[in-house]
Amino acid sequence: MDNxxxxxxxxxxxxxxxxxxxxxxxxxSPPVRALDRVAKKKVKRGATTASRKLGKAxxxxxxxxxxxxxxxxxxxxxxxxxxxxxRIKRRM
Numbered sequence: 001m002d003n004x005x006x007x008x009x010x011x012x013x014x015x016x017x018x019x020x021x022x023x024x025x026x027x028x029s030p031p032v033r034a035l036d037r038v039a040k041k042k043v044k045r046g047a048t049t050a051s052r053k054l055g056k057a058x059x060x061x062x063x064x065x066x067x068x069x070x071x072x073x074x075x076x077x078x079x080x081x082x083x084x085x086x087r088i089k090r091r092m
Contacts, residue, residue, distance in 0.1 A: 006036035050089070057088040 010027035026032075047055075061084045065076040072078075 004033060004036045007032055053089045053092045054085060057085040057092065058082075060088060061085045 007028045010032060011024050014024035014027060015021065058081070061081050065072055065081050065084075067073055072081075
């Protein structure tokens with residue numbers, strides 16, 4: 001039997017409650033092993049403060065740069081939108 005931390009802990013708990021070793025072997029079952037693998041998954045990084053600010057700035061600039069149909073107003077490009085958003089973000 002492979003001794004993953006979750007399996008060992010469950011086995012010890014079951015035995016401490018008076019369940020014999022044969023019945024406590026259920027602690028090493030596939031569902032418990034799967035639970036142990038899920039618990040070990042790496043936590044993903046969240047959004048940074050800078051990216052949150054940039055998102056807010058992009059919303060402001062896009063509202064100013066687009067028509068009702070969603071197209072850019074005359075004189076606006078995606079490049080200009082990004083430049084404006086970065087400018088606004090720096091001042092936030």
